[in-house]
Amino acid sequence: MRDFKLVYNYELKQQLAKKSVIITTIVLVLLALIGTSIPRISALFSGGEPTPPAADTTLTEKAGYVFSDTALQQQYTGILNLQQENLYTSRDELLAGLKDGALKVGFVLNADGSYETLYQDKGVDDRQDTTLGQLIAQQQKEKMLAARGLTTQELAAIEAYEPAATLTVLGKNTENNILLSMVLMVAVYMLVLIYGNITSTIIAREKDSKAMELLITSTKPTPLILGKVAASGVSGVVQFGAIILAALAGFFISQEYYDPMIRHMLMGSLSTGYVLTYIYFSVTGYILYLFLYAALGSTVSRVEDVGSATAIVQFIFIAGYVASTFVINSPNGGVAVAASLIPFTSIMVMPIRAGLVTVPAWQLV
Amino acid sequence: MLAAVTLFAWLSIKIYRWGSLNYGNKTSLRKIFKEALRSEKKAVA
Numbered sequence: 001m002r003d004f005k006l007v008y009n010y011e012l013k014q015q016l017a018k019k020s021v022i023i024t025t026i027v028l029v030l031l032a033l034i035g036t037s038i039p040r041i042s043a044l045f046s047g048g049e050p051t052p053p054a055a056d057t058t059l060t061e062k063a064g065y066v067f068s069d070t071a072l073q074q075q076y077t078g079i080l081n082l083q084q085e086n087l088y089t090s091r092d093e094l095l096a097g098l099k100d101g102a103l104k105v106g107f108v109l110n111a112d113g114s115y116e117t118l119y120q121d122k123g124v125d126d127r128q129d130t131t132l133g134q135l136i137a138q139q140q141k142e143k144m145l146a147a148r149g150l151t152t153q154e155l156a157a158i159e160a161y162e163p164a165a166t167l168t169v170l171g172k173n174t175e176n177n178i179l180l181s182m183v184l185m186v187a188v189y190m191l192v193l194i195y196g197n198i199t200s201t202i203i204a205r206e207k208d209s210k211a212m213e214l215l216i217t218s219t220k221p222t223p224l225i226l227g228k229v230a231a232s233g234v235s236g237v238v239q240f241g242a243i244i245l246a247a248l249a250g251f252f253i254s255q256e257y258y259d260p261m262i263r264h265m266l267m268g269s270l271s272t273g274y275v276l277t278y279i280y281f282s283v284t285g286y287i288l289y290l291f292l293y294a295a296l297g298s299t300v301s302r303v304e305d306v307g308s309a310t311a312i313v314q315f316i317f318i319a320g321y322v323a324s325t326f327v328i329n330s331p332n333g334g335v336a337v338a339a340s341l342i343p344f345t346s347i348m349v350m351p352i353r354a355g356l357v358t359v360p361a362w363q364l365v
Numbered sequence: 366m367l368a369a370v371t372l373f374a375w376l377s378i379k380i381y382r383w384g385s386l387n388y389g390n391k392t393s394l395r396k397i398f399k400e401a402l403r404s405e406k407k408a409v410a
Contacts (some may be wrong), residue, residue, distance in 0.1 A: 055391075090404035105378060203381075206377075206385075208384065212385050216385055216386065219376060221381050221382040221385060222378050224381070225377060225381045226374075226378075227376075229377075280366070282366065284366045284369075284370050285366070285372055286372075287371045287374075288369060288373050291370075291373050291374050291377035292373060292377065294377055294381065295376070295378075295380035295381050295384065296380070296397075298380065298381045298384030298385050299380065299384040299387065299392050299397055301387075309392075312394065343366055343369035343370070343373075346366060351374055365368070
């Protein structure tokens with residue numbers, strides 16, 4: 001036990017006291033805090049007041065119109081606020097205007113609601129044809145409604161009808177939990193890959209520098225590997241914990257500026273059962289992978305070989321990540337259940353499954 | 366899950382014990398497990 005404490009304290013100090021680790025953690029903590037406070041920051045700059053939309057001039061600026069009759073001309077002159085320079089007497093005049101650059105777009109409107117749009121060159125953003133089409137459709141609908149003794153407001157009221165619905169979910173609502181489950185899954189993914197590689201590199205470096213030979217003569221292998229794995233595990237949790245706490249702090253500070261749906265997706269699914277399941281599987285899975293990384297790191301003689309030695313572990317872990325993406329579509333499918341029971345993949349799959357569906361208790365042990 | 370962690374922790378200690386003294390030899394996963402799981406008596410002999 002004394003040897004374990006000695007190794008643990010030394011390794012933890014080595015990992016957390018490094019200047020690079022401290023600076024990186026501070027930078028990431030600040031980024032997480034600022035990133036989750038963006039809605040509040042943007043509200044401060046905009047002053048909280050929405051800017052009024054600019055008047056739409058796409059149908060009047062450098063636009064020419066030819067109407068089939070005077071009644072139609074009077075109707076659309078009022079609606080679009082057309083000026084004398086917008087009015088043309090024939091299609092040929094419009095074509096001439098387009099060719100000499102006086103016009104950007106030309107319209108020929110007929111009494112039956114049909115219309116022609118003329119462009120010299122049509123850009124990607126030039127949507128005057130569809131805009132006018134929508135306006136004509138609206139006018140025609142109003143005419144048809146008036147013929148039946150109805151107004152647009154009455155039609156809107158009819159279309160706005162929605163039945164009074166009550167939603168009762170006895171288990172878990174998948175819609176609300178997907179976002180949180182995905183965010184936490186990515187956090188575990190990064191934690192295992194980063195700290196797994198750090199652990200195996202530390203051990204391989206000791207072997208490369210022959211420091212391991214000295215350690216082995218004075219300390220048994222068991223406290224050595226346990227101390228190193230524990231130190232790596234704790235430093236990883238401390239670093240990631242600080243980043244997640246900063247992100248949560250930013251979210252709580254600015255939560256009233258977040259979209260209610262995002263707020264519900266993040267907070268609505270944080271039940272005690274889910275948090276405990278997530279912590280249990282993430283921590284045990286993380287320790288499991290750290291042991292594997294540490295063991296494989298000791299089998300190579302040079303630091304450069306660590307990547308090839310630990311490739312198999314990375315492959316298994318990434319397979320778990322891929323399996324977790326299948327789980328989102330089918331959380332109770334055969335692949336999902338099998339992957340959540342296998343220790344190597346359950347670290348990624350079980351927290352997602354537990355977030356999406358009610359998992360039987362025996363599968364959680 | 367806890368049983369799996371305990372099992373792989375024990376296996377990792379065995380691999381670490383063997384791996385820490387293994388210099389210069391080419392290793393494969395099969396060899397690692399075979400050598401690590403040999404009893405200490407056999408390893409000494």
